[in-house]
Amino acid sequence: MSTAPARPRPTTDRRQRILDAAGPVFGEHGYERASVDAIARAAQVSKPTIYSHFGSKEQLFQVWVGAVARQVSDDAVRAVHGLDVSPKKWRAALVTAATDLVEAWHTDCAASLARTINAEVGRDPQIYAVVREAAHDPVIEALAGRLAMLGNAGLLRVPDPVLAAKQLIALSRAELDDISEFGTKPTSAPVVRRVVKAGVETFLRAYEA
Amino acid sequence: MSTAPARPRPTTDRRQRILDAAGPVFGEHGYERASVDAIARAAQVSKPTIYSHFGSKEQLFQVWVGAVARQVSDDAVRAVHGLDVSPKKWRAALVTAATDLVEAWHTDCAASLARTINAEVGRDPQIYAVVREAAHDPVIEALAGRLAMLGNAGLLRVPDPVLAAKQLIALSRAELDDISEFGTKPTSAPVVRRVVKAGVETFLRAYEA
Amino acid sequence: MSTAPARPRPTTDRRQRILDAAGPVFGEHGYERASVDAIARAAQVSKPTIYSHFGSKEQLFQVWVGAVARQVSDDAVRAVHGLDVSPKKWRAALVTAATDLVEAWHTDCAASLARTINAEVGRDPQIYAVVREAAHDPVIEALAGRLAMLGNAGLLRVPDPVLAAKQLIALSRAELDDISEFGTKPTSAPVVRRVVKAGVETFLRAYEA
Amino acid sequence: MSTAPARPRPTTDRRQRILDAAGPVFGEHGYERASVDAIARAAQVSKPTIYSHFGSKEQLFQVWVGAVARQVSDDAVRAVHGLDVSPKKWRAALVTAATDLVEAWHTDCAASLARTINAEVGRDPQIYAVVREAAHDPVIEALAGRLAMLGNAGLLRVPDPVLAAKQLIALSRAELDDISEFGTKPTSAPVVRRVVKAGVETFLRAYEA
DNA sequence: TATGAATGAGAATTCATTCAT
DNA sequence: AATGAATGAATTCTCATTCAT
Structure with a gap:
């Protein structure tokens, strides 16, 4: 679908990727045990990206x-x-x-x-x-x-x-x-x-x- | 409140005091956010006392x-x-x-x-x-x-x-x-x-x- | 050898029992990792007994x-x-x-x-x-x-x-x-x-x- | 010594600074007594930095x-x-x-x-x-x-x-x-x-x- | 916009040591 | 002389969050 070679899906909507990744992590571990690190890893995104999109772990959770x-x-x-x-x-x-x-x-x-x-x-x-x-x-x-x-x-x-x-x-x-x-x-x-x-x-x- | 100044109630059953204090803390904050520190403070007991009685936060929780x-x-x-x-x-x-x-x-x-x-x-x-x-x-x-x-x-x-x-x-x-x-x-x-x-x-x- | 029924060897020289127990513990774990608790357990003696005999972990070690x-x-x-x-x-x-x-x-x-x-x-x-x-x-x-x-x-x-x-x-x-x-x-x-x-x-x- | 007041040397290679600081601390105190805190202080680095670079005290020691x-x-x-x-x-x-x-x-x-x-x-x-x-x-x-x-x-x-x-x-x-x-x-x-x-x-x- | 690298605050847990009995 | 129960201080390690680039 993409022709970009190196980075996997750079154009994919990052916001959505983060949300998709957050689901299982929040779901399996609960809010407290879910670490932003884990979500970032699962979304193949860096932590600051999460913060620039959602402001805080709490807000990401609410979304x-x-x-x-x-x-x-x-x-x-x-x-x-x-x-x-x-x-x-x-x-x-x-x-x-x-x-x-x-x-x-x-x-x-x-x-x-x-x-x-x-x-x-x-x-x-x-x-x-x-x-x-x-x-x-x-x-x-x-x-x-x-x-x-x-x-x-x-x-x-x-x-x-x-x-x-x-x-x-x-x-x-x-x-x-x-x-x-x-x-x-x-x-x-x-x-x-x-x-x-x-x-x-x-x-x-x-x-x- | 009592006139005994230094150590308040040394004879009181510590174990029960800890359990009584743990209730509100676990209840209000949930397991993860409940800190053993907070429980110890609420029970007017030191942290090691909790550990010697219950072994771990997890076991205290289960009890x-x-x-x-x-x-x-x-x-x-x-x-x-x-x-x-x-x-x-x-x-x-x-x-x-x-x-x-x-x-x-x-x-x-x-x-x-x-x-x-x-x-x-x-x-x-x-x-x-x-x-x-x-x-x-x-x-x-x-x-x-x-x-x-x-x-x-x-x-x-x-x-x-x-x-x-x-x-x-x-x-x-x-x-x-x-x-x-x-x-x-x-x-x-x-x-x-x-x-x-x-x-x-x-x-x-x-x-x- | 002893006629005392309940406690194992109450007459045995406690000081020596402690030293005998300290050997393996210090030896296997080193000074720092050797806990006075472990030594007391191994010697079937309570911690205060160790302190009354040797004064401190350090002194026990030196002895x-x-x-x-x-x-x-x-x-x-x-x-x-x-x-x-x-x-x-x-x-x-x-x-x-x-x-x-x-x-x-x-x-x-x-x-x-x-x-x-x-x-x-x-x-x-x-x-x-x-x-x-x-x-x-x-x-x-x-x-x-x-x-x-x-x-x-x-x-x-x-x-x-x-x-x-x-x-x-x-x-x-x-x-x-x-x-x-x-x-x-x-x-x-x-x-x-x-x-x-x-x-x-x-x-x-x-x-x- | 320099006129820059706030953060001293942000570009300096942190990893090496940590290793340099770890030497004396491990050397003088031995592994057990050497606290990661002390190493961090000596390296003018925060504890998490040490952990992100070396993973654990043990691994830092081995390196x-x-x-x-x-x-x-x-x-x-x-x-x-x-x-x-x-x-x-x-x-x-x-x-x-x-x-x-x-x-x-x-x-x-x-x-x-x-x-x-x-x-x-x-x-x-x-x-x-x-x-x-x-x-x-x-x-x-x-x-x-x-x-x-x-x-x-x-x-x-x-x-x-x-x-x-x-x-x-x-x-x-x-x-x-x-x-x-x-x-x-x-x-x-x-x-x-x-x-x-x-x-x-x-x-x-x-x-x- | 995205990130690698950094950090302050705080987590659970263990230890040597000491009372009250 | 001996102990069960208690504790202050310190430990390793983790986390949400933020810079500098």
Whole structure:
């Protein structure tokens, strides 16, 4: 793709390279143990370059958090929007949507993010706002919207769609930390689908019209 | 504050003082940012004393995790055992038990622990096992037992009590991270009770006989 | 030997136990790396006991150095005194004596001492005096005396017996550091005898009447 | 001394400055007591600079040992190569060469090294190999070569030149530890020459043709 | 803009030594 | 005389950050 001989990809957007490299490092080691040195090495960039682009380790971290949160959010919202509310398919679609939504948090990056948030929210509460705005609220909103549709269609009884959305997610995840051992063990898609399904079924028993 | 000037309390049990001091430090700063220096200062103890008692920062951390986990577990199990399964009171008792159980995780120490676990489980997976054995499993067991009693009494339909227990907890906590902002903001007891009640009601709709 | 049941040997002379334990520790690790803790553990004694007996690590070290030096000196002087100066046997006896003398420095303890002296003489020049008086001078004296006898007997031409003694030792040891790799590798007695013999032969060519 | 006030010599080669500063510190205090802090102070360099250049205290030490060993070796080999083997001058030249060779080990740096080797060879046997290859073997080789020449010229009887070289050195040094008190006291050149001469004379009596 | 080289601040850990018992 | 428990001081080493080029 490039004709430049010596240096590998001098034209590639350095900013992005740094972010891509930061992901695994932050994810595996957490904020504190992740050294700017390691990120610079992984990005094949010198440390000052990182500082000129992001200002500080903290800011680099926040940008990364925002980026991953947005990506997770996109995946999750897409999953919700794929929820078919037609009378014939909505039950299966609900399981599928919940599964996809849960799996959006099971990317390597996203799992790292989830763990890291908990770790760092004490130090920097602002991070909570970032993730909430970028990832959490939009998903709840989208899911609440679909549940409201199902309510309007007389398929569910949903007096408080936002609460219902939160509960649906909570039920879908109820067994997940157990089987994935807090995200440290990989979990196969069929297993995830099965435990999510159990949660959705409980949800349906509670909310079905 | 006391009149003894030089060495304050030489007879006090040092080990406990260290553990007590370690809690807030680990909780507020996380494992990495928590410095042994800070813990020593907080415990009014010298650093070598910490090392002679616990061997390393890591081991001190694990002992602290274990201690808090056990305490949380005790509180939570006590809450579950207080659940009155008599036909007249069980509904209110379920809300109370779920609330107490959730609040057992809202001590300062426990909240710190919850956040820290997520943060450090990647670095040291063993920590997951410690918490699971000390705190998670016994609570699930106890709660599953009570739900099974309610099932036997014909009050609930509970084919899988363990699953039901996990779901009851998940529903009780469904709104908690939102309102406590991941445990960074204190939350008043009435508020907690209200959101837990919403979760329990959904649970009942799904499981009532 | 003892009837005391619980504690192993409470009556045994603690001072000696400490010295016996200090030897290997100082020898293997050198003065700096040898920790008083390790010595106390090896001697099955508490640290304060060491301090009450010896005052400080430094003083313990000097006592140990003196003890080993004296022992080496005794062995070496014994070897020299065993030197038969009769006209028929003196040649073979000279090789034997030189070998024994050299081997007196090849005990575990003595080798440790030799290495340690070099290490610590810069820090504490007094140690040189200790070893010199305890071990070096008496041996040179004794050997010079025997060589003088051989001179008086007309078997050697020894105008300066002290110089001759130093040269005999130097020649006997000429190859030793090479083959024992500075005392780190064990060396079999026959090998030692052979290289010492080579040195003694050169000595004889230079000094024979 | 210069008028530039703030940062003294930023262009000076840091690596060399560190090595130069490490010499006296290692030499006077030995490996263990030599603190990286002290070396950094002496080199007017910050600690991390040392670590970025050498990786660890241990590696810095080894580099220093290697450097000094090479320098000693160069001086000593030069001394040997200056040995004039012509029938008229070789006797005096032998004394001169032996003296220079011995004095090559009496630089401040070299004396430090000699002491330090003994001290640390127990901890890290590899150091023995470093010194042997860098300093010991080349000198023995060179001296053995010259002695063989003298043998071929019929001036000496040297069946085993390597052994003879070792013995010549041993004899030259026979009195040195005594008068320099293990290298702790400075010794004037004439004194060194005198004691070396005594050794060489004994060597000649043994080996002269 | 990108970097190699440098640094101040602070991390965990160990040690010789000393009380109180 | 002997000890368990404590500590001040020092150790090696790492990190985020910044110059000079």
